[in-house]
Amino acid sequence: MASYLLRRVLATIPVMLLVALFIFLLLRLTPGDPATIIAGDFANERQIAEIRENLGLDKPIFSQFFVWLGNILQGDFGESFFYKKEVSELIAARLEPTLSLSLLTIVLTVAIAVPLGTLAAYKQGSWIDRGIMGFSVLGFSLPVFVIGYALIYVFSVQLGWLPVQGYQRIADGVGGWLYRLILPATALSVIFVAFIARMTRTSVLEVLGEDYVRTARAKGQTETRVLMRHALRNAAVPIVTVIGLSFAVLIGGVVVTESVFTIPGLGLLTVEAVLARDYPTIQAVILLFSFIYVLINLIIDVSYTLLDPRIRY
């Protein structure tokens, strides 16, 4: 187990290096002189030369890459052109809302989708099953901004129960944090509930036909425990996989939700950075997203060995 963990962690290093290389080249391979792009339309020759020297652009491209990489490893992502602040500070400030929203969404999703999917599988062919699957198709087809605005209209504008937009730091009180996040998290979770409920139904259905489920019933086990202890446990690997991948997609997908609900997170930062051609910030955000993807995949792989003792690498 320890050796497997070590091997898996070591295997992520070349992946991250490759990602870093691409992100580095993204700026360097953009048509034209990066220094000119960075300096903007109204810069003079002297300013451009200064930027070139600051960025080390006069050095060979390989040594540039390693200098850049070395800085990143020390937590130095450079300075944002647009905000005139350290990128690392900028991201640190924006990380909490995004992670809060993503985590709350995934918790909400799992808490709803897994029981729904299991119930649908157990009641296969009944009106409960058809109802859940019907909702699933609907949830799939509605774009997140439509759901978001619909929820705002009903709960904020009409009923006035929840705020229209904004974010409160968790340090300033969990109640207020939850109060402001619940609407965006619900909007965001609909599509994932649809997806994961469907996946859960499929894998639980498959497992319910297995011999050991019959064995559990032959033991006199109650139906609830047959489902929880024998069926769901064995159906877990594909379910955990889609939960992990959904989480990864989710972090990328908060861009739209953050825009709809005006939450000052990474999604909003990305939009602003792209519009402002703020290359250091874009680089850092992409790198961070990639790192989270790789990390989630690592966690998924490791969780397999915990869920199923037969899986050994």
Next chain:
Amino acid sequence: MDQKYVLEVSGLTVSLPKNADRPNAVEDISFTVAPGEIVCVVGESGSGKSVTASAVMGLLPDALRPTGGRTLLEGEDTLKAEKSRLRDLRGTRMAMIFQEPMTALNPVTRVGEQIAEMLEIHTSMTAAERRSRAIETMDAVHLPDPEKMVDAFPHQLSGGQRQRIMIAMALVLDPALLIADEPTTALDVTTQAQILKLIKEMQERRGTGVLFITHDFGVVAEIADRIVVMQHGRIVEYGDRDDVLRRPKAPYTQMLMASVPSMTPPERSAKTGETAVEVKALNKVYGKTGWLSKQRIVHAVKDVDLMLRKGETLGIVGESGSGKSTVARCIARLIDPTSGSISLHGTEIATISQAQLRPHRRKVQIVFQDPYRSLNPRRTIGQSLIEAPVNFGMPEAQALQMARDLMELVGLSGDALERYPHQFSGGQRQRICIARALAVEPEVLIADEAVSALDVSVQAQVLKLLDDIRVKYNLAMLFITHDLRVAAQICDRLIVMQKGVIVEHGPTRKVYQEPQHPYTRLLLDAAPGQGMTFGAEIAPAAAQGN
């Protein structure tokens, strides 16, 4: 217990859904099981024997509904019992073990916990008490080192050990009735003998009544006190073991028993055809050493030499893990041998590349064990049959005509080419698989457990077909089987394999009458039902040589 019987089934009828081929899965079933008695229910697939067992346990699928009769467990009708009452009875008064110990245990839960779960459901024992009781019971079913094994996962145990876990689980609460549904069918013959012995020992020691479901008359002869013979959902014969086995009255029982291949091989003259296949020093090693990973190497086949003549049937017998199928797959080059030589009519095929191999592919064909899974369900029989000949350059019209002829050769209608595999029975599908193998005019036919999944009456017919084909086309046939009765009847010569090595080799009759290696003797002794004489010889044609 004042009841005379632990189980009294009377007039049990279970109806099938409307569109089924018959109205009832089982009809008017009546029999009894007394304490300390083993009653065998024997029949072929579709006879309703498993439905009967499930009805008693209350484990019938929703589509099947009991519509009449009673199943009295110690006087209490389980057909009428409430769901919660049924749950209370399961495990405590009646318990069940199943065919596949591989799949009947939950793969992600430790075996000790699975035994302890029974105690958790039905007793108020603490976790520590449950664990020590599980260990005790594992000891009682003679599992080695139960203190350690209690924390093992099912996949870490052998098939026989898993079935012992199932038995321990079933017996931990001392039920009055044990239902065993084909508990040894998936096991090797030597393991089967041990499990049968264990069931008998447990039943005698605890006075449990056992309802034992099987299709194997050898097992019946070994274990039964009384026998129920079922056909198409009805009981055709019911009586004491010796009455049924020695003086069967129902024509169906007589036919079944006549279909069981005899353990005595017929006299055969040695075949003298030219050499079709010659294998020398064949080795197959699985697994490799990876970076930072532990070394897991399996020497599946070790220095195997064999020779097969045209018109001859060479049997390879052995238990699971003996390497018999690996040898067959190497000869067909479905897998690449690690080292050694395989010569096909003088052409060396062990080491040549896939491209060079192509023209030789058609010369060796395989028929596999499971006729349900070896035909593509989305292609018609015709499409499956002409695929290979068309690949080797035959015009489609000619291939279709040949397919039609082959279907008739294997005893099916040539018009059936338009149909899909699911429209045929298991035996018919295996005939189709044989026709498909013959479509490319092979010189060597490998039958890899080709009759193992078939009912005994169908098995006899397919064996006869294989033997007829061998004679007709002067085929060299390699027959891989774990079934010593089948091997006795169809093979000219026999190879016995154990753990990848050939331990004995000789003419079939000689191997059975004067086994040299202790393992061969062990295998022959373990074959169930030795005391009974079953069946006729399957292939009288074989005795006359070619």
